[in-house]
Amino acid sequence: MKRLFALFLSMAFAVGLSAQLPVYVWQGWTDHTSEASLERDFALLRQRGVEGVCFNAGFNLDRIRLAARAAKAAGLVYHAWVPCMLQGGLPREWYAVNRLGQSAADVQAYVPYYTCLDPHNKQVQEWFVAKFDSVAQIADVDYVQLDYIRYADVILARGLWKKYGLVMREEYPVADYCYCDDCVADFKAQSGIDIRQAKDPSRVKQWAQFRCNVVTHLVGRIADVVHARGKLVSADVFPGPQSHAVWMVRQEWNKWKVDALFPMNYNDFYLKPAKWVGKVTREEVRAVDGKVPIYSGLFISKHWRVKEYIKDPEGHGLSPDELRTAVKAARKAGARGLCLFSAASMTEDHWKALEEANR
Numbered sequence: 001m002k003r004l005f006a007l008f009l010s011m012a013f014a015v016g017l018s019a020q021l022p023v024y025v026w027q028g029w030t031d032h033t034s035e036a037s038l039e040r041d042f043a044l045l046r047q048r049g050v051e052g053v054c055f056n057a058g059f060n061l062d063r064i065r066l067a068a069r070a071a072k073a074a075g076l077v078y079h080a081w082v083p084c085m086l087q088g089g090l091p092r093e094w095y096a097v098n099r100l101g102q103s104a105a106d107v108q109a110y111v112p113y114y115t116c117l118d119p120h121n122k123q124v125q126e127w128f129v130a131k132f133d134s135v136a137q138i139a140d141v142d143y144v145q146l147d148y149i150r151y152a153d154v155i156l157a158r159g160l161w162k163k164y165g166l167v168m169r170e171e172y173p174v175a176d177y178c179y180c181d182d183c184v185a186d187f188k189a190q191s192g193i194d195i196r197q198a199k200d201p202s203r204v205k206q207w208a209q210f211r212c213n214v215v216t217h218l219v220g221r222i223a224d225v226v227h228a229r230g231k232l233v234s235a236d237v238f239p240g241p242q243s244h245a246v247w248m249v250r251q252e253w254n255k256w257k258v259d260a261l262f263p264m265n266y267n268d269f270y271l272k273p274a275k276w277v278g279k280v281t282r283e284e285v286r287a288v289d290g291k292v293p294i295y296s297g298l299f300i301s302k303h304w305r306v307k308e309y310i311k312d313p314e315g316h317g318l319s320p321d322e323l324r325t326a327v328k329a330a331r332k333a334g335a336r337g338l339c340l341f342s343a344a345s346m347t348e349d350h351w352k353a354l355e356e357a358n359r
């Protein structure tokens, strides 16, 4: 019977159909969150057929414990979603230094919360390893989910240029990290190149690769400690990786030791139509050779009826019709799941469209 079912599945794939995809949502702790609100929200999500929740409670262990327990009680898989590199209040020398010699502790690119750490700093790495080790020890946590596990956007997504008043024909020195003494010295020891003397550091391929390797190494260290606790690791990444993630934020994520990938295939950020989700998902599935499940991340617009009046592209996203297109495209491209940003943006029309496109 099992064999027959497997045969049916392989035939289904052969003719371009794919099974119904598991659906995940991103949701975070807010001022209104309580045990009761979590129980209510998670029960409702489960009723909608959602399989798991990626929940941001930062490194607050009490909140993670509470949310993870509520998720498990509702029958949901729990990913402890943590934005990594943007941290405040840590030792000064842990922050990355940009090409102009400014520490992210003092000067930030784009927005004040871009206080990014230096992923090459040994103490920063130890700090993350210890933090994620404690998250992984929470019984109801299934996965730790690494977000902002990257350098700052050295080039912003096309759709965001206007918002920040930028035209980015080259790498942006204010957001180009890290030029601290240690990074410069270690790169010189490896390559023989003094990057501070380079006429245009953005043209030095080894320098870009060095920083991709730094992020890959940090992910590996975190994954080792989480796996040792018997838990899994997922990561929220830029699309690609070659088409976007590698050169925008130094995420060569096809080389990462993770168990699931959630590329943020947010078409509106790149001024692309919904069907682009299919193209980029196909690249992602191929990049990992089908070995790591790709959950295609979709950006939902709560205010889709008035989308044309919203100037900020971060207020855009998929309408129910576009969601239908994106879901079908992601399925066809070989995604193993979907993840919606965010649960709170999903209107009744979106849920209906999702159900129709994903059966």
Ligand SMILES: [Zn+2]
Pocket: 096, 097, 118, 120, 121, 178, 179, 180, 181, 182, 183, 184
């Ligand atoms: Zn550094």
